[in-house]
Amino acid sequence: MTRMTMREAISKALWEEMERDERVFIQGEEVGVWGGTYAVTKGFYDHFGEKRVRDTPIAEAAIVGSAIGAAMTGLRPVAELMTINFAFVAMDHIVNEAAKLHYMFGGQFTLPLVIRAVSGGGRQLGATHSQSPDVIFAHFPGLKVVSPGTPADAKGLLKSAIRSEDPVLFIENATLYQMKGEVPDDEDYLEPLGKSKVQREGDDVTIVAYSKMVPAALKAADMLAEDGINAEVVDLRSLRPLDMDPVIASFKRTNRAVIVEEGWRSYGVGAEVSARIYELAFDYVDAPVKRVAQAEVPLPYNAELEQLALPQTEDIYHAAKEVLNG
């Protein structure tokens, strides 16, 4: 184990997989000479060279589209989108090609590609640059959508994504890059795709979260503990496939749940997870499931308004108290 930031964990996963497999290469805007806008690929260009660390023009459709084509020939591209907001420029390739070609041609070829993208708000980047539209991509069968909430998971999940035969959208959160944690050194340390994980055990209330909302949920759980309440925090880690087993197992013990996401509530992760709780564990429901999410407004630049719109740790704490009193 080594203590490192999530940025280092992601960087390490990429580095190790590139060392391990010649077919793995990176392409995207500013991934090479600049060293990655978020410094994730710092040093890669000098070490791996321009063949495997490919700076692209600002052309998201071509970045994703050509990665799909290269994957069709047996390569394992990691295409980086500077932020997930620019994925909309590449939407057709993500939705109509990456998610469908394997199925549509009867499984004749595979698309072992990873698309990395930074999601999330809270940095005063304005409405077009602050979105958390993760769930939109999870709507499409054929695409896997993964988003880690701890440095260790970031490493293990990204390595699995790169080794996966399927196209994976790997969503990072810029405000988590500095988050520190213990990360296994093992070069074959893999976390399975499509498996939720209990990040904290407790019997009183189930808090379901992923990505940036995991540390927020853990903090809220600490606050609840001071009140004598033991919250269990389940980290989805993957939005598709969605693994409900640990959620349901937890809910059957606690009978109460709060679902947290950074994005908007309508048609969101909370909607999906709570519906599944009602489908799978209706008899165990002691209180209506609560959802904590972003206010339904395009995020404003002004810091005060932006924070007002974003879900906060206190909101999770209060929601948990409410489901317990309900």
Next chain:
Amino acid sequence: MEKKESLDLYKEMVIIRRLEERAAELYQLGKIGGFLHLYIGQEAISAGISSVRQPQDRLITAYRDHGWAISAGIDPKAVMAELLGKVDGCSKGRGGSMHMADTELNFWGGHAIVGAHIPLAAGLALGDVYQGNDDAVTICMFGDGSTNIGFFHEGLNLSKVWNLPVLWVCENNQYGMGTTVDRASAVSEIRQKAEGYGMANERIEGMDVMAVRQEVARVLEKIRKEGGPYLLEIMTYRYRGHSMGDPERYRDKAEVKKWEEEDPIGIYRKYLIENKIATAKGLDELDDEALQIVDEAEKFAEASPNPDKSTLFENIYVEPTPVEYRGYALEHESEEQ
């Protein structure tokens, strides 16, 4: 040009320069957040073009927009207040650095998705043609890097097919973030891209405001007379990083220094003195006035309040529309009331 106009043009460029230098300081102090893309080095383009833009000519640009906002006529106070996210900002504190606009001045913004505003420009021109505003030209600004995205090619093609009066202007500052034009573009001269769409085009120098002004006036008249689009590539250089916190590993200091010797403000200053339009002393006084305007803008912005929390949901829709979810904290606040 009238003497006063010549001097105003000088002052405008100095205001842009000083305001952005101040913005960089305020950014370091944490008073400005998010991204801050400085225009320093490129001022001759916004000043030159705006000095010949007619009121009916619509203007649209990308996120490097402070210079454009000021040249378009937005009060530096409203620009500074927007940078600080205050309610008196030109976008009421919602937009920030990248999203300045004042449609009364026919300035249609500051757009942060690379190239996304390019098709919009075709639509602005379509709106004018459709409504019989025969005298109007839409001026669309964009960077060299944004000519590699599909939006650009779709927008240019459409403008030619529909013969729309758009002046497409590439501000070629030679980098898209850290990527040089030759590493990102198949052709080394951006203007060549217009050839593929059968569009008239030209490359000009952008550090001399008088030259920019003259060339653009000529092209605008041509579009007004003959209709149809035209692409101008204007060579320039940004002195600062792409945004704040750019490590600038992609270029060496000597290159920046070389271009700093071509400072558009210095060039124009020399022109004004050599042609006896102004004295050094007179220009120094204008420098002081510009600085004072920036001081006042800063004071104004600092004093302006944050937008009221109750206005968070304003302007999502035009028509009265329920806000379905106000977010956890706000919903509970309203329950308490």
